[in-house]
Amino acid sequence: MDRWLLITSTVLAIVGSVGGMVSVHHGHRSRWTVAWMAGVLVCQIAVLALRGQHRNVCPLADRGEILVFLAWALTLFYLLVGPTYRISLLGVFTAPVVAVFQLVALVPGVLEADPHPMTGGNPWHEMHSATSVLAYGALALASVAGVMFLVLDRQLKEHHLHSGLFRRLPPVRGLLVSLERLLWLGGGLLTLGVLAGFLMPRALEGPDHAKVIGHTLAALVVWAGYALLLAVKTVRGLTGRQLALLAVGWFILSLGVFAFV
Amino acid sequence: MELLCLGLNHRTAPVEVRERFAVGNKKLGVAACELSAMSGVSEGLVISTCNRTEFYLVAANAREACGRLETHLTEKIQLDAGVAAHFYRKEKTEAARHLCRVVSGLDSMLLGETEIFGQVKQSYQAALEAGATAGVLNRLFQRAFGVGKKVRTETSIQHGSTSVGNVAVDLAEKIFGHLKDSEVMILGAGEMSRITAQSLVSRGARSIFVANRSYDRAVELAAEMGGSAVRFDAWQKVLERVDVVISSTGCPFPIVHRADVEQARHARKFRPLFFIDIAVPRDIDPAVGEIDEVYLYDIDTLEQLANQARGSRQLQIDECERIIDAELAKFNLQGSPDRRPPAE
Numbered sequence: 149m150d151r152w153l154l155i156t157s158t159v160l161a162i163v164g165s166v167g168g169m170v171s172v173h174h175g176h177r178s179r180w181t182v183a184w185m186a187g188v189l190v191c192q193i194a195v196l197a198l199r200g201q202h203r204n205v206c207p208l209a210d211r212g213e214i215l216v217f218l219a220w221a222l223t224l225f226y227l228l229v230g231p232t233y234r235i236s237l238l239g240v241f242t243a244p245v246v247a248v249f250q251l252v253a254l255v256p257g258v259l260e261a262d263p264h265p266m267t268g269g270n271p272w273h274e275m276h277s278a279t280s281v282l283a284y285g286a287l288a289l290a291s292v293a294g295v296m297f298l299v300l301d302r303q304l305k306e307h308h309l310h311s312g313l314f315r316r317l318p319p320v321r322g323l324l325v326s327l328e329r330l331l332w333l334g335g336g337l338l339t340l341g342v343l344a345g346f347l348m349p350r351a352l353e354g355p356d357h358a359k360v361i362g363h364t365l366a367a368l369v370v371w372a373g374y375a376l377l378l379a380v381k382t383v384r385g386l387t388g389r390q391l392a393l394l395a396v397g398w399f400i401l402s403l404g405v406f407a408f409v
Numbered sequence: 410m411e412l413l414c415l416g417l418n419h420r421t422a423p424v425e426v427r428e429r430f431a432v433g434n435k436k437l438g439v440a441a442c443e444l445s446a447m448s449g450v451s452e453g454l455v456i457s458t459c460n461r462t463e464f465y466l467v468a469a470n471a472r473e474a475c476g477r478l479e480t481h482l483t484e485k486i487q488l489d490a491g492v493a494a495h496f497y498r499k500e501k502t503e504a505a506r507h508l509c510r511v512v513s514g515l516d517s518m519l520l521g522e523t524e525i526f527g528q529v530k531q532s533y534q535a536a537l538e539a540g541a542t543a544g545v546l547n548r549l550f551q552r553a554f555g556v557g558k559k560v561r562t563e564t565s566i567q568h569g570s571t572s573v574g575n576v577a578v579d580l581a582e583k584i585f586g587h588l589k590d591s592e593v594m595i596l597g598a599g600e601m602s603r604i605t606a607q608s609l610v611s612r613g614a615r616s617i618f619v620a621n622r623s624y625d626r627a628v629e630l631a632a633e634m635g636g637s638a639v640r641f642d643a644w645q646k647v648l649e650r651v652d653v654v655i656s657s658t659g660c661p662f663p664i665v666h667r668a669d670v671e672q673a674r675h676a677r678k679f680r681p682l683f684f685i686d687i688a689v690p691r692d693i694d695p696a697v698g699e700i701d702e703v704y705l706y707d708i709d710t711l712e713q714l715a716n717q718a719r720g721s722r723q724l725q726i727d728e729c730e731r732i733i734d735a736e737l738a739k740f741n742l743q744g745s746p747d748r749r750p751p752a753e
Contacts, residue, residue, distance in 0.1 A: 175565060304584065304704050310569065310717055319586035320681050385678025387701035 150198040151259070154216060154250060157191030160184050161219075161247035168240030175312030181239035182231055185223055188246060192220040202263040209266055212259025214281060219249040221285020222292075225330070229289065235318050235326055241292045272348035280341035280367075284403070286334035287374070291399040293327040294392035301389055324388050328381065331395060335374045342371050370402040410451060410545055411471035414504035415478055415496055416463030419518050422495035429486055432457040437532050438539030445541040447477050452546045454536040456511070458528045460518050465508070467545045471500045502737065505549055509733045512557035514566060521566035521722045526557055549740075556736045563732060564725045569718025573601075573711045576718075577685045578608045581653050584683050584704060589613040594651040596620050596644060596665070597658030598630040601687045605655050610634060618651065620644040622658070645669050649676040655685045656692035667696040670703060687711070 164184030171178040195216055199207035207213045223246055230238040253259050300317045303309060317323075345367060350360045377394050380386060386394070417427060432440045432455050444453025444466050452467040468474030475498060499507045507516070512529050514521040533550045536542045542550070561567050570576040585591045593614050595602045598621040606617055617636030620643070621627035627638040639647050648654065648669065658664060670682070679702050686693040686707040698705030 175568070300583075304580075305698075307706070307710050307714070309580075309583075309714060310721065314583075315568070319582065320584045322586045324681075385675070385680075387679040388681060389701045390679075 150195045153191050153195045157188050158247055158250040160187045161243045165243040165247055172312050172316050175315055178240050185227060185239050189223045199263055203266050210260045212253040215249045215253040217281040218284050219246045221282045222246055222288045225285050225289045237316050241296050270348050272344050276341050276344035276348055279337050283334045283337035283341055286330050287399050290327050290330035290334055291396045293323055294395040297323040297388055297392040331378055335378055338371050342367055366405045373398050410467050412467055412501055412504045413471040413474055414463055414465050414499040414507055417495045418461035421497055426495050430462040437535035441536035441541035442539045450474050452543050453541045454546055456529055456532040506737055508553045509556045512553045513560040513729055515729055519571055523567055552740050556733055560729045560732050564728045566722055566725045566729055571715050571719045573715055574605045574608050576711045576714045577605050578612055581683055584681055585652055589615055591652040592616045592650060593653045594618040594647050596656040598626045599657035602655045602657040618647050648673040653683045657688045658692050661690055663692060663694040665693040667694055670697050670700055
């Protein structure tokens with residue numbers, strides 16, 4: 149059941165992406181993207197609720213669940229930020245990322261077909277997992293805003309101003325403000341996640357200990373990267389291009405790091 | 410009953426002829442009543458803008474009504490012998506098609522402009538309130554407004570800016586969004602800078618700084634625009650705070666160099682900066698445009714963008730005409746002005 153719901157959610161995200169792209173190509177507003185994404189969110193919630201029931205804990209026990217949770221956080225932040233701040237096309241750029249995360253989760257073996265109930269759950273562990281994934285949702289959306297900025301920046305620099313995409317993209321300043329706010333939100337949640345991680349019980353020796361050390365180090369490096377990025381932006385300032393490239397690059401890098409740690 | 414349109418516009422008459430037929434907004438209703446009061450005429454309406462004056466009337470016999478209208482105008486305006494040649498006359502379906510083209514901006518000097526829609530609506534409203542319109546003109550104008558909206562929604566006839574000033578202002582909005590948080594500096598108090606800056610102010614730009622070699626002229630222009638004058642040797646300092654720079658000095662060599670902007674970057678915290686260089690020879694070194702957060706547009710680029718927009722609007726004409734024809738065909742099926750049975 150949860151798999152079918154995930155497939156439905158992914159199909160909705162793909163339909164939203166394609167519909168949005170076609171609208172933009174023809175220079176129209178992509179007015180249905182919000183509706184498609186709301187449908188995506190409902191299906192994601194259903195998937196996570198079912199998995200949570202099976203697990204008896206927050207469903208973040210395998211890579212598939214982490215990807216679905218991440219896609220859920222990304223969709224949630226888009227639905228909160230996009231329509232509220234009228235950032236047009238944010239949904240069109242977000243929907244494909246959600247679809248990709250969920251397609252990877254649907255690859256056989258990524259999402260455990262028969263989730264086993266977890267025992268010995270710890271509230272700090274659950275808080276660490278949940279806030280970290282939420283942080284990644286916000287940081288993913290920041291990356292999406294960053295990509296939108298890079299596209300618009302290139303069009304403005306090269307004076308290619310007659311495409312439907314250019315007409316529909318929000319202004320440079322609006323994108324940069326959203327990008328920075330999302331980085332702050334993601335950074336804040338990541339800080340909570342890291343703090344909760346330090347408070348959760350961990351293995352002191354054996355193979356699990358090495359894994360925990362690797363995970364902790366990776367988390368600290370990722371957190372320090374974002375902290376440095378925000379500090380430099382606040383104190384010295386960064387060009388929009390630098391900020392967007394660093395937000396996108398660091399997000400992809402940190403996602404890659406956690407895929408292997 | 411037959412529909413007739415008699416009019417002149419920017420293509421058929423020079424301004425010295427058009428101005429003689431211009432009707433003020435407040436007199437549109439009275440003018441429409443004068444038309445409908447003519448013998449054999451049941452409805453009348455006058456459209457008057459800076460580029461056209463058109464008389465629409467509904468009469469039992471269009472040819473006779475046209476003669477009476479010409480006599481009416483001759484008496485009122487004292488026409489010279491040659492003036493009649495500036496008028497065009499359209500009857501029945503041709504008149505309806507012409508009105509749809511006018512409302513859609515296809516007959517405007519600036520193809521696809523939107524102002525004409527409001528102007529025709531105002532003329533119709535005045536005639537309606539004065540009681541000069543009835544069934545035929547009411548239905549015709551309502552249909553024409555519907556067609557105009559459809560043409561503008563379903564085609565890109567009004568997309569893009571077609572003048573250098575508007576292209577610059579649209580770009581500023583694309584970069585900064587609402588201009589109410591944006592500050593503008595003008596380098597050189599030329600006419601083009603003044604017009605462009607005024608457009609920015611009209612769209613909400615927060616403050617204007619004017620730097621000119623003649624400080625008195627800078628003070629004069631700043632006062633005119635509600636801004637502040639800056640001594641020409643102090644513009645680099647102002648660069649640290651502004652968002653848009655419009656440059657149009659008569660200087661034979663560049664005055665804004667890459668080093669000037671590099672120097673201001675830290676103080677600006679690398680915020681986006683939009684340079685509009687409308688001077689020839691150019692005032693801004695092209696190398697300035699290579700800086701990450703700088704968007705540099707010179708007069709040729711702006712002109713090219715305006716031309717592209719004009720070109721893409723031209724390409725939409727056939728599609729617009731197709732929509733108009735299709736809508737008029739529906740109008741005919743429901744009883745066009747020329748197919749309506751006589752009222753009496």
